[in-house]
Amino acid sequence: MDAATITSWMHEIDAAMRAERDHLVQLDAAIGDGDHGTNMVRGFEAVTQALAADAGSPPGRLLIISGRTLVSTVGGASGPLWGSALRNAGRVLGDQQTFDGKQLAEVLAAALGAVKDLGTASLGDKTMVDALEPAVNALRERLAARDSTTVALAAAAEAAETGMRATIPLQARKGRASYLGERSVGHQDPGATSTALIIRALQRAVSAPA
Ligand code: ADP
Ligand code: MG
Numbered sequence: 369m370d371a372a373t374i375t376s377w378m379h380e381i382d383a384a385m386r387a388e389r390d391h392l393v394q395l396d397a398a399i400g401d402g403d404h405g406t407n408m409v410r411g412f413e414a415v416t417q418a419l420a421a422d423a424g425s426p427p428g429r430l431l432i433i434s435g436r437t438l439v440s441t442v443g444g445a446s447g448p449l450w451g452s453a454l455r456n457a458g459r460v461l462g463d464q465q466t467f468d469g470k471q472l473a474e475v476l477a478a479a480l481g482a483v484k485d486l487g488t489a490s491l492g493d494k495t496m497v498d499a500l501e502p503a504v505n506a507l508r509e510r511l512a513a514r515d516s517t518t519v520a521l522a523a524a525a526e527a528a529e530t531g532m533r534a535t536i537p538l539q540a541r542k543g544r545a546s547y548l549g550e551r552s553v554g555h556q557d558p559g560a561t562s563t564a565l566i567i568r569a570l571q572r573a574v575s576a577p578a
Pocket of ligand 2: 396
């Protein structure tokens with residue numbers, strides 16, 4: 369995996385957010401302010417544009433540029449959260465030109481660490497952590513069990529989707545949805561939903577390189 373993997377990942381995310389924009393808007397309209405789909409589309413559209421203007425940088429640098437772009441283009445909570453996630457993720461790779469599955473797991477773990485540091489959410493708070501943390505754990509476990517990176521990523525994407533669905537019965541304890549208290553129960557968290565899309569996009573980017 370290399371810089372092209374990161375570029376392909378960001379393009380896959382961009383396509384997934386466009387395809388699911390209305391769904392993400394609906395989910396956020398139910399327990400938030402209805403901007404999550406437009407936030408994510410605006411952010412990742414800007415990311416793909418920023419990367420197009422920056423050909424030739426190493427993969428870690430591309431992640432840092434992507435994170436910085438999200439912070440500067442997305443107003444909602446998801447902008448700073450995913451922005452610091454990708455910047456932290458990029459730092460793991462330094463100036464390396466290539467990376468392997470184990471390093472990719474550390475990249476995603478660093479992203480999770482940034483989200484938890486900034487947002488102070490734990491598993492079960494009905495946030496993007498509920499999709500990202502199971503994905504990181506599944507990726508690490510499968511790689512430790514000597515599965516290939518593509519097989520491990522498929523398991524990570526499934527774990528993220530399971531975590532996403534598991535947010536439905538939860539009461540939100542962080543973010544805008546927490547203002548609803550018990551009325552947040554019975555709805556799938558929008559940020560966990562877009563996070564599951566982001567992990568699925570990574571699986572596609574790694575499995576079918578452009
Ligand atoms: P906003 O809530 O500012 O309108 P978005 O609608 O773009 O921002 O994003 C909402 C999502 O952000 C939520 O569904 C949740 O997953 C995530 N989120 C909000 N606050 C936190 C937090 N403190 N930690 C982790 N994720 C959070
Ligand atoms: Mg919102």
